[in-house]
Amino acid sequence: MATRYDPFFDMDRLVGQMFGSVSAAAVMPMDLYRAGDHFVMHVDLPGADPGTIDVNVEDRTMTVRAQRTPRTEDDVQWLAHERPSGTYARQVTLGRGLALDAISATYADGVLTLTIPVAEDAKPRKVEIQHASTPAAINATTHEDAPTT
Incomplete structure (x- = not known):
């Protein structure tokens, strides 16, 4: 069974250091494909x-x-205050074979979308096999035809 190459290795250490038991996946969930x-x-x-x-x-x-800015309204009595606020970070280690200088990003409807192209030199390519235009003749000699010294 072949192992697929995955150029990403998820690292949530920064968020873990900043927020203790709160994982990055809980604060900043992501999908990657x-x-x-x-x-x-x-x-x-x-x-x-x-x-x-x-x-x-x-x-x-x-x-x-x-960053999510907390709501700071005067004269309110909070009944529930579950939405996190503050600065959040998530780190992902990128593998080799990616075009890091060509990453693009868009933000719409609360979702950040990053597109990371595979580098040209990492893309699979077909190797063309050259065939000789004239086949080489192989001359066989018998034992009787062999020169004597």
Whole structure:
């Protein structure tokens, strides 16, 4: 059975360090899949202030950072206050064979979509086999025809 190459290795250490037991998947869940010659990552960021969303790639680590501003209304009595606020980050280690300089990002309806192309030199390619135009003749000699010395 062949093992599929996966250029991503998920690292939630930064969020774990910042928020203790709160995992990045709980705060910033994501889907990741390959579609042809690129990878697509959807990161849920509902309520994030669009101006605070930042995607940074350093070496082979991509960091997604966003901020949700808490509602600060005067003269209210909270009955439930479950929606998290603050700055959130998620790190993903990128494997080799990706075009890191060609990553594109869009943000719509609370979802950040990152498209990460596979690098040209990492794409599978077919090797053409050259055939000789004239076959080489192989002359066989018998034992009687062999020269004597």
